[in-house]
Amino acid sequence: MEIKTMRFGVLTEKGHAEVRERPLPEMGPDEVLVKQEACNICTTDYQQWLGQREGRGYPMASGHESAGTVVAVGEKVLDLKPGDRVALAYVTCGICDSCKRGRGCTNNEIGPKKISPDGYRGMFAYADYAVRPARALIKMNPSLSPSEAAFMEPLAAVVKGLDKLRVKPLETVVVVGAGTMGLLNAQAARAMGCRVIVSELMEHKLQVAREMGFEVMDGSACDPVQEIMRLTDGKGADAAILAVAATKVNQQALDLVKHVDGRILFFGAAYPTPAIDIDSNVIHYRRLELIGTFGADLTDFCTAADMLNQGVVQVAPLIEKNKYSLDHIQEAFAEAATPGKFRVSVLL
Ligand SMILES: [Zn+2]
Ligand SMILES: [Zn+2]
Structure with missing residues (x-):
């Protein structure tokens, strides 16, 4: 035919x-x-x-x-x-x-x-x-x-972001938001050897994150900054991935990461545009890295396909x-x- x-x-x-x-x-x-x-x-x-x-x-x-x-x-x-x-x-x-x-x-x-x-x-x-x-x-x-x-396509965008964030095995990464993109980020970071903590407000998403075996924190029931400090012996996370875009989350992320050399990945966009208020001296003295990501390149598609084809990401x-x-x-x-x-x- x-x-x-x-x-x-x-x-x-x-x-x-x-x-x-x-x-x-x-x-x-x-x-x-x-x-x-x-x-x-x-x-x-x-x-x-x-x-x-x-x-x-x-x-x-x-x-x-x-x-x-x-x-x-x-x-x-x-x-x-x-x-x-x-x-x-x-x-x-x-x-x-x-x-x-x-x-x-x-x-x-x-x-x-x-x-x-x-x-x-x-x-x-x-x-x-x-x-x-x-x-x-x-x-x-x-x-x-x-x-x-x-x-494969959304996972390729995740691969691109993690590449830009330069995650290393054994680092602690906080993923804020357990929607589709948050849980893809969390699984891919775990596949790369990171300890991953997932923060989310909605109970049914927290449940899916738990079933995937992640450490989770219910952002509606705790102070996420205090909780991350508790879980990391007061050090803060090496990196935060913001899989929800909101002014409050942006501000909070500055305190979720370690005091010096913390990295923050701005994974998502929202409309109207969320803001972030930060003193450039703070970026300077804390050696903070604020990293943006969007889309993917062909090499990222191939890595994402490998992850799915090998069953590393569910x-x-x-x-x-x-x-x-x-x-x-x-x-x-x-x-x-x-x-x-x-x-x-x-x-x-
Ligand atoms: Zn897409
Ligand atoms: Zn071209």
């Missing part, structure tokens, strides 16, 4: 997602036809649905946390074959200066800001079929479900039980945007 069209989810305006159909682009010699099987709803996706990221523009054929199975490959594709399970990395041009240096693509004709000839922004990840450059696909262990394999507990078909993408966004949810998976 020849596949000629693709059905895809698109955000047309704030609060509205619908399914449309378009012709499937022709597959080039270094491209791959993928039967996309699952796409998980990222915070950036549902924040736009909520109207918090209007600057990204419409119509937005969004999604980027997707996985599926190879259907056909172009004649120049060497390392993928029909039947392989793959997850989607970023689509890069490979020829701009930023790509050549191993960083994210800045080529707007091909990279993430591209607008398709029929006027859509986005990567068409909530689509049943897609044609992708082979270099944007990473082979995944077939024992992972498509919803699990789709965690993502099944981070997927909500309710799964949605593409036709119910509007309901899927509504659930994803409900506070306290882990990843909502759309099955394609």
Whole structure:
């Protein structure tokens, strides 16, 4: 059966997602036809649905946390074959200066800001079929479900952040926030040999963190700074990863880390923008490192795939039980945007 069209989810305006159909682009010699099987709803996706990221523009054929199975490959594709399970990395041009240096693509004709000839922004990840450059696909262990394999992208962002934070074995790392990204950070830091303490306010997230075997602290029932000092014999953590963005958390982080040489990773974004109030003399004398991170590079995708493929990071507990078909993408966004949810998976 020849596949000629693709059905895809698109955000047309704030609060509205619908399914449309378009012709499937022709597959080039270094491209791959993928039967996309699952796409998980990222915070950036549902924040736009909520109207918090209007600057990204419409119509937005969004999604980027997707996985599926190879259907056909172009004649120049060497390392993928029909039947392989793959997850989607970023689509890069490979020829701009930023790509050549191993960083994210800045080529707007091909990279993430591209607008398709029929006027859509986005990567068409909530689509049943897609044609992708082979270099944007990473082979995944077939024992992972498509919803699990789709965690390669968020985990790659975690790998990038931990690389920037330069965590070392035996260091104590506090992860603030036990949502999807917090618990991915916590598991990856543990895989790298760190002692990880997870701080969270919501009981059901604390429970998931406990079941994963982490030391946890209920931020609503204790003073997180005092508790970290107690757990670290008054030293403070070597590093803090802020997987929630809030002014209060930013301020608290300054006191969670050790007095000298503490490092803080600002992992998440929130709208409206949270603030941080800090005296630059404090950064100077305490030799504090305030580190930002966003996105991932190809090398991070490969490391993230290794972690999932080897079972070092478990993502099944981070997927909500309710799964949605593409036709119910509007309901899927509504659930994803409900506070306290882990990843909502759309099955394609
Ligand atoms: Zn994402
Ligand atoms: Zn590029």
